[in-house]
Amino acid sequence: xxxxQLTTSRYNAGLQCLRRLWLLVHEPQxxxxxxxxxxxxxxxxxxxxxxxxxxxxxxVAEEPWQHAEAVARTAALMADAAIPAIFRAAFAYGxxxxxxxxxxxxxxxxxLRRVKSSARIKDHDLHxxxxxxxxxxxxxxxVSSTEVLHVNNAYVHGVGEVDWxxxxxxxxxGGAVESRRAGxxxxxxxxxxxxxxxxxxxxxxxxxxRKPHRCEFWERCTADKPADWVRHLPHxxxxxxxxxxxxxxxxxxxxxxxxxxxxxxxxxxxxxxxGQPCVSPDLARRLHGFGPPTCYLDFEAMAPPIPLYxxxxxxxxxxxxxxxxxxxxxxxxHHREFLAASDEDPRRRFTETLIAALGALAGPIVVxxxxxxxQLKALAGSFPEFRPAIEAILARLLDLLPVVxxxxxxxxxxxxxxxxxxxxxxxxGFGYGDLDGIAEGAAAxxxxxxxxMGTVSHPEQVARLRAALLAYCQRDTLAxxxxxxxxxxxxANRATGPG
Ligand code: SF4
Numbered sequence: 001x002x003x004x005q006l007t008t009s010r011y012n013a014g015l016q017c018l019r020r021l022w023l024l025v026h027e028p029q030x031x032x033x034x035x036x037x038x039x040x041x042x043x044x045x046x047x048x049x050x051x052x053x054x055x056x057x058x059x060v061a062e063e064p065w066q067h068a069e070a071v072a073r074t075a076a077l078m079a080d081a082a083i084p085a086i087f088r089a090a091f092a093y094g095x096x097x098x099x100x101x102x103x104x105x106x107x108x109x110x111x112l113r114r115v116k117s118s119a120r121i122k123d124h125d126l127h128x129x130x131x132x133x134x135x136x137x138x139x140x141x142x143v144s145s146t147e148v149l150h151v152n153n154a155y156v157h158g159v160g161e162v163d164w165x166x167x168x169x170x171x172x173x174g175g176a177v178e179s180r181r182a183g184x185x186x187x188x189x190x191x192x193x194x195x196x197x198x199x200x201x202x203x204x205x206x207x208x209x210r211k212p213h214r215c216e217f218w219e220r221c222t223a224d225k226p227a228d229w230v231r232h233l234p235h236x237x238x239x240x241x242x243x244x245x246x247x248x249x250x251x252x253x254x255x256x257x258x259x260x261x262x263x264x265x266x267x268x269x270x271x272x273x274x275g276q277p278c279v280s281p282d283l284a285r286r287l288h289g290f291g292p293p294t295c296y297l298d299f300e301a302m303a304p305p306i307p308l309y310x311x312x313x314x315x316x317x318x319x320x321x322x323x324x325x326x327x328x329x330x331x332x333x334h335h336r337e338f339l340a341a342s343d344e345d346p347r348r349r350f351t352e353t354l355i356a357a358l359g360a361l362a363g364p365i366v367v368x369x370x371x372x373x374x375q376l377k378a379l380a381g382s383f384p385e386f387r388p389a390i391e392a393i394l395a396r397l398l399d400l401l402p403v404v405x406x407x408x409x410x411x412x413x414x415x416x417x418x419x420x421x422x423x424x425x426x427x428x429g430f431g432y433g434d435l436d437g438i439a440e441g442a443a444a445x446x447x448x449x450x451x452x453m454g455t456v457s458h459p460e461q462v463a464r465l466r467a468a469l470l471a472y473c474q475r476d477t478l479a480x481x482x483x484x485x486x487x488x489x490x491x492a493n494r495a496t497g498p499g
Pocket of ligand 1 (some may be wrong): 016017018019020023058203204205208209215216217218221
């Protein structure tokens with residue numbers, strides 16, 4: 001098998017796991033998920049704007065598969081002293097090909113600039129800059145400074161055009177990159193050797209599969225594991241996982257009673273082994289104060305990488321939708337909702353309508369995560385005139401998630417406590433599978449952002465998207481209603497059962 005070329009992204013994949021590198025090169029996935037593609041789109045957009053910091057710069061437009069042409073074009077631009085910066089400059093050394101986001105002319109030397117759409121520099125970012133610095137050095141390019149440009153999430157957008165120099169933070173990473181360069185030749189040798197293998201290398205899946213990225217091959221690599229594989233046990237340490245492996249235990253249900261587990265892990269083991277839910281004896285006490293009457297609340301928010309409205313920051317969460325189910329003292333269920341117009345900052349109308357709706361209803365406000373509390377506190381900070389009303393709402397909030405997490409475990413939870421895992425398990429027949437288009441929070445956020453940015457504007461598409469958003473958010477609060485009802489039933493059965 002001929003040696004495949006390494007690129008910056010393949011090198012990072014190889015640092016995470018050699019098996020992932022092999023699969024990416026020899027059995028690439030055809031489609032990326034919607035979350036990955038919206039991240040890629042954001043990254044592309046941020047990268048495009050970063051070029052505004054280097055006026056007069058010239059883009060090497062050749063595509064990734066035209067690398068030799070891109071290298072030649074880069075060399076021609078470097079030879080032209082009138083060109084102050086080169087975007088997507090291409091270099092190759094040995095079997096390693098890299099594209100540099102910005103190569104900035106600095107007298108006799110060059111500035112290597114890596115653009116990141118994240119709000120901080122992560123360790124793996126430094127590894128890919130180090131690889132680029134290594135290839136440039138091998139190619140004879142004198143790099144006199146190395147910077148990462150990342151999104152400055154302290155930047156507050158004013159009126160009009162984004163202030164791009166203020167939007168980006170420029171950080172000198174020369175020292176950090178230099179210290180990572182020493183290991184690169186050995187890493188490249190190992191990765192090239194891996195890529196020459198004519199069969200998939202064997203690597204046991206584990207903690208490394210989620211760091212720094214959730215590996216796209218997780219389902220494939222764990223397909224032969226038992227459904228209750230020990231890695232699903234919540235908060236299982238690497239040491240405990242190694243202990244179980246050493247004694248040949250792969251299934252949670254096979255973990256011996258004598259094996260040291262946390263109380264929560266023991267509950268999960270017992271419920272999985274018996275196939276029966278485990279209910280805490282004090283579940284009824286934990287549900288005290290949850291009503292009825294009860295309000296059930298859920299928010300959706302977007303977080304634009306590039307601020308859309310004056311006074312907002314990059315990646316600031318901007319709530320645009322709420323759903324509210326209310327059960328009155330007689331047990332009757334009502335529903336109210338709000339979905340903002342997409343042509344203005346949604347927060348003021350969101351807050352006004354929420355305050356009005358909740359002010360007319362009695363009882364605690366039940367949510368399923370700390371998310372709504374966080375968003376309400378942020379709104380109180382942004383709109384001081386609403387602070388007293390928001391504080392009154394905050395005083396009524398009760399979170400059902402800790403009650404589930406600490407009070408009950410059902411074998412059908414699938415080792416998770418999210419509302420989308422818990423509701424179908426506790427309420428047979430309840431689910432999200434029939435929803436058309438939007439069935440999870442990231443898709444809701446992306447969908448509204450597309451309307452706010454104008455990338456979705458056709459009236460039919462907008463109408464379909466708004467209907468999908470309303471249906472999804474309504475389903476989430478209905479899920480919280482159903483989970484609360486199921487918990488009440490479980491607590492009652494626990495009280496009257498054999499104990
Ligand atoms: S799932 Fe884990 S073991 Fe499999 S390729 Fe990905 S990182 Fe490697």
